[in-house]
C-alpha cells in the first residue's frame with residue numbers, strides 16, 4: 334500500500350460540479366493498493382493505519398490525474414509539413430489534395446509502411462506523451478481506407494498496447510472514400526458496413542467507430558448509416574462533426590448517443606442542445622483549428638449549456654504535427670477562452686468520459702486507477718499559463734511510475 338505524500342495541490346478532478354471545479358486539495362496525500370486509489374485527502378487527515386506505509390514525496394508540487402488524450406491519429410506513414418506553408422500562402426485544401434497532397438498522400442505512405450515500421454514510430458510518439466504526463470491515448474485508424482490497410486493499423490495499435498505502458502483506446506475511423514472507389518461510393522459504403530465494421534468487431538480491434546462527416550468526406554446520411562451499423566455491432570460512437578462547415582454533425586452525434594462529438598467549430602445552437610440532451614462530450618481541438626485558420630469552437634457556450642468539454646491534441650500529419658498534449662492545452666486557454674482549471678478537467682475526467690472510461694480513469698478518488706502525474710508547478714494556472722516544453726516530473730500508471738526510467 335504505497336502513499337504519495339507532501340503534495341502541494343492535489344487536483345482530484347472529480348466529475349461533480351462545473352467544468353472549472355477541479356476539487357483541489359492543498360497539502361494532500363494519496364494512498365493506493367494494487368493500482369487502485371484507496372484514499373485522497375489532506376495529509377493531516379491521513380488515517381492512522383496509513384502512516385507507516387512506503388511513501389513517495391511529491392515535493393510540494395501539483396499532482397493531477399494522468400492526462401487523457403482522447404483524439405489522436407497517432408499511427409501514420411510520412412509527414413505533410415510543406416502543406417502548412419502552402420496553406421498559409423493561400424492554396425486551398427482541395428488544390429493541395431489535387432496536387433497529390435492531403436489525406437490520400439498519408440494513406441499512400443501508411444499503406445506503403447510495414448507494420449513494424451509503424452509500431453516503432455508510434456512507440457516513440459507514445460513515449461513522448463508519457464513524458465508529458467499522459468497516461469491514456471485514443472488512437473484512430475483511418476489512413477488505410479481499404480480493408481487490409483485499416484486492419485494493419487488497428488493491429489499496430491494492438492501491438493503498441495502490449496509493448497508499452499500507456500493505456501490505449503483504439504477507434505476505427507471512416508475517414509474518406511478512397512481513390513479506388515471514387516466512382517463507386519455506394520460500393521465503398523457497403524464494404525464499410527457489411528465487411529469492414531463486422532471484421533473490426535469480430536476481431537475486437539476497436540472500442541469505437543468514428544466518421545469524418547464533412548464536405549469531401551461523408552455526408553450526414555452516410556455517417557448515420559455507418560454509425561448505426563457500428564452501434565449494432567456494439568462499438569461506441571464518435572463523430573468528426575461541424576469542423577469546416579455546419580452540417581448537423583452535433584445533432585447526429587446527440588441523436589445517436591455518441592460518446593463524443595469532436596471539432597465543432599461550426600456547431601449550431603440546436604447541435605449544442607442535442608449534445609446536452611444526450612450527455613455527449615464536446616471534444617475540442619485547438620491545434621488543427623489554429624493551423625486551418627478556423628473560427629474557434631464556442632467552448633463557453635458549451636460550458637454554459639452544461640455540455641462536458643474535453644480538450645485533445647488531434648495529433649496527425651496534416652493539421653497538427655506536434656505530438657504534445659500540454660501544448661494543445663496551453664493554447665486552449667486563450668483560443669477557447671477556457672480557464673486553466675476548465676482545461677485540466679477537459680484533459681482528465683471529461684476526456685475519460687469521451688472514451689467511456691470515466692468509471693475507472695480521469696480523476697483521483699477511491700476506486701479509480703492510481704494514474705497520476707507530478708507537475709513542476711503549484712497550480713493549473715502556473716502549469717498552462719507559464720507553459721514550458723515539459724513540466725512533468727513523473728508519470729504513474731496503476732501506481733507504477735513509468736517515467737522517467739521504467740518501461
Ligand SMILES: [Zn+2]
Pocket residue numbers: 404405406573647
Ligand atoms: Zn481527427
